Amino acid sequence: MSLNGLxxxxxxxxxxxxxxxxxVRHATAIENSENKAVILAHGITGNPNxxxxxxxxxxxxxxxYDVYRMSFYDDADNARxxxxxxLPLQANDxxxxxxxxxxxHDKVFVxxxxxxxxxxxxxxxxxxxxxxxxxxxxxxxxxxxxxxxxNTFDEALISKNNRMDQLFSKEMLSHAxxxxxxxxxxxxSTIKSPSIVITAETDPNRxxxxxxxxxxxxxxxYTDIKGADHxxxxxxxxxxxxxxxxxWFERF
Numbered sequence: 001m002s003l004n005g006l007x008x009x010x011x012x013x014x015x016x017x018x019x020x021x022x023x024v025r026h027a028t029a030i031e032n033s034e035n036k037a038v039i040l041a042h043g044i045t046g047n048p049n050x051x052x053x054x055x056x057x058x059x060x061x062x063x064x065y066d067v068y069r070m071s072f073y074d075d076a077d078n079a080r081x082x083x084x085x086x087l088p089l090q091a092n093d094x095x096x097x098x099x100x101x102x103x104x105h106d107k108v109f110v111x112x113x114x115x116x117x118x119x120x121x122x123x124x125x126x127x128x129x130x131x132x133x134x135x136x137x138x139x140x141x142x143x144x145x146x147x148x149x150x151n152t153f154d155e156a157l158i159s160k161n162n163r164m165d166q167l168f169s170k171e172m173l174s175h176a177x178x179x180x181x182x183x184x185x186x187x188x189s190t191i192k193s194p195s196i197v198i199t200a201e202t203d204p205n206r207x208x209x210x211x212x213x214x215x216x217x218x219x220x221x222y223t224d225i226k227g228a229d230h231x232x233x234x235x236x237x238x239x240x241x242x243x244x245x246x247x248w249f250e251r252f
Contacts, residue, residue, distance in 0.1 A: 013076070014093075014100045021078040022093050023048075023071040024100075029061040037066040037105040038249070041094060043114025043136075045082065045166055047071060052113055052133070052232055052241075059242040066105065070097045072119070083167040086175050087115075087139065091122035098125050109249050114230065115139075117212070121187040129252045130195040131245045134203055134230050137184055137211050139176040188215035196221045196248040198241060200228035221248060 008028055013021040025048055038060050040053045048069035057067045072090045073080045080089065094110070101108050107128040112120040117135020188211075197213035199206045201224050213222040223244050228237035 013079075014070075014097050016093050016096050018092075019078075020080055020093075021076055022097055023074045023076060023079060024097060025069045025071075027057050027061050027067040027069075029064050029066060031064050035105050036064065036107045036249075037068060037101050037109070039068045039070060039094075039097060039101060039108065039110045041070060041110060041112040041116030041119060042072065043116050046114070046116070047074075050231070052238065055238045056111065056242055056245075059239075060246070063246055065109075068097065068101055070094070072116075083169050086169065086172045087119060087122050088175070090119040094119055094123045095125060098127060107252070109252075111245060117209075121184065121191070121212070124187070124191055125193060127193045129249055130191070130193050131248060132195060132197045132209075132212055133241065133245075134198065134200045134206075134209055134228075134232075135212055136205075137188075137208050138181060139179055139184070141205060141208060143173055143176055184211075185215045188212050189217050191216055191218055194219040194248075194252060196223065196245065198222075198244055199224045200230050200232060200237070201226050202228060202234070203230045205230075 010026050012024055012026065014024055016022050040048065040056055042048060042050060042053060048071050053069050057069065060067050072093060073082050073085055098108060098110065109129050110120060110125050110127050111131040111133055112135055113133040115136050117132040118139050120130060120132065195216055195218060197210065199209050203209065210222065213220060225232065225237050225240045227234050228241065232238040232241050
């Protein structure tokens with residue numbers, strides 16, 4: 001497979017600490033002399049093939065980074081499903097993927113988009129540096145927009161305006177609602193790796209997402225991408241996001 005600097009792409013599974021299979025798609029850059037890798041973590045209901053992650057793959061392989069796009073759930077028999085996962089489980093899976101990638105790379109970076117950023121807060125990943133991409137902070141805010149429906153299963157079917165119904169676990173919903181502002185502040189304050197917080201100017205939850213930066217105690221930076229929506233689909237905002245992230249990573 002060839003696309004500009006993309007050498008080839010392969011799929012594999014990392015075995016999680018509880019035995020589950022974590023899907024990872026690995027793109028290798030042709031010129032990779034510095035042995036650097038970026039792990040991309042998607043948001044809730046997202047997947048590794050979203051525009052933001054495909055764009056990041058193309059961008060970073062051209063910059064000489066291997067790119068690993070992980071999935072917190074997929075359709076493999078032994079993989080997690082959206083209705084069986086929680087933030088702590090996702091955090092464990094992220095750290096298990098990081099441990100796997102570290103075996104082959106000297107420098108490992110993580111980008112977490114939306115709920116993937118909240119997962120980073122719970123994971124406290126031991127990386128070269130992190131990038132929070134319009135990341136969730138007060139995770140209970142996300143669920144306030146949803147309508148809950150009880151059903152015959154031990155799960156909650158939750159729908160959102162103008163979007164298809166999605167099945168989430170009651171554990172994920174209850175865990176998110178149990179997280180106080182103080183809990184999230186504590187998580188942010190314990191992050192150990194240098195981190196950049198990047199928000200999207202037009203995201204209605206931008207002010208809450210920016211709060212991650214306020215409580216980080218490590219080397220940090222904050223940037224607001226002008227004109228950007230949550231998915232960085234507006235204009236050339238995806239390029240601004242990736243260039244800002246790359247500039248941060250190159251400092252380490």
